[in-house]
Amino acid sequence: MKVVIIYATLNGHTEELASLIEENLKSGAIEVDVKESYEISGSDLPAYDAVLIGTYTYGDGDVPDDMLDIYEEIEEMELDGKPTAVFGSGDTFYDHFAGAVDKFTDLLKARGGKMITESMKVDIMLDEEEVEEKASLFSKEISASLLSQ
Numbered sequence: 001m002k003v004v005i006i007y008a009t010l011n012g013h014t015e016e017l018a019s020l021i022e023e024n025l026k027s028g029a030i031e032v033d034v035k036e037s038y039e040i041s042g043s044d045l046p047a048y049d050a051v052l053i054g055t056y057t058y059g060d061g062d063v064p065d066d067m068l069d070i071y072e073e074i075e076e077m078e079l080d081g082k083p084t085a086v087f088g089s090g091d092t093f094y095d096h097f098a099g100a101v102d103k104f105t106d107l108l109k110a111r112g113g114k115m116i117t118e119s120m121k122v123d124i125m126l127d128e129e130e131v132e133e134k135a136s137l138f139s140k141e142i143s144a145s146l147l148s149q
Contacts, residue, residue: 001029001030001031001049001050001146001147002030002031002032002033002047002048002049002050003025003030003031003032003033003048003049003050003051003052003142003146004032004033004034004035004040004044004045004048004050004051004052005018005021005022005032005033005034005035005052005054006035006036006037006040006051006052006053006054006070007034007035007036007037007053007054007055008036008037008054008055008056008064008066008067009036009054009056010056010058010064011056011124013056013089013122013124014054014055014056014087014088014089016131017054017087017088017089017120017122017131017135018034018054019034020131020132020135020136020139021052021054021087021135021138021139021142022034024135024136024139024140024143025139025142025143028139028143028147029147030143030146030147033048036066037066037067037069037070038066038069040070041069041070041073042070042073042074042076042077043073045074045077045079045082048082049082049083049146050082050083050084050085050116050142050146051079051082051083051084051108051113052084052085052086052087052142053067053070053084053085053086053087053104053108054086054087054088055067055086055088055100055101055104056088056089056090056098056100057088057089057090057094057096057097057098057099057100057101058100060094060095060096060099061094061095061096061099061100061102061103062099062100062103063100063103063104064100067100067104071103071104071107074107074108074111075107075111077111078111078112079108079111079112079113079114080112081112081113081114082112082113082114083113083114083116083145083146083149084108084113084114084115084116085115085116085117085119085120085138085142086101086104086105086108086115086119086120087101087119087120087121087122087135087138088100088101088104088119088120088121088122089121089122089123089124090121090122090123090124091123091124091125092123092125097121097123098121098122101119101120101121102119104119105119116141116142116145116146117138117141117142117145118141120134120135120138122134122135
């Protein structure tokens with residue numbers, strides 16, 4: 001089972017989540033490639049058994065500029081039931097907390113992706129232990145879903 005984690009980070013929060021998820025998935029015997037959004041294109045996605053998207057949110061719930069290329073490429077793809085999941089960081093101060101996570105979730109579903117777990121939104125104000133716990137639970141759900149297929 002080969003999984004790609006595609007992420008963008010502004011202040012390191014989403015990168016930290018991607019690293020925690022990678023660590024947890026690898027301990028479950030899943031091969032994981034972690035790529036920043038500029039290191040991968042939509043044409044690379046068919047090589048993976050599952051696609052995980054990690055994004056921060058820009059402005060009032062917007063997809064950040066550094067995730068727009070992959071977002072637009074996925075808009076033109078058919079995912080044909082490919083297992084997918086979305087995670088991200090945000091600030092609950094804003095009306096649309098981690099809104100880019102919702103936009104990617106909706107996009108993946110619309111393009112035929114099979115969501116293998118609920119999307120995970122992490123408040124940037126959580127302490128390290130809470131972040132690790134959320135990432136661990138998210139990773140366990142992904143592992144259980146992928147390894148049962």
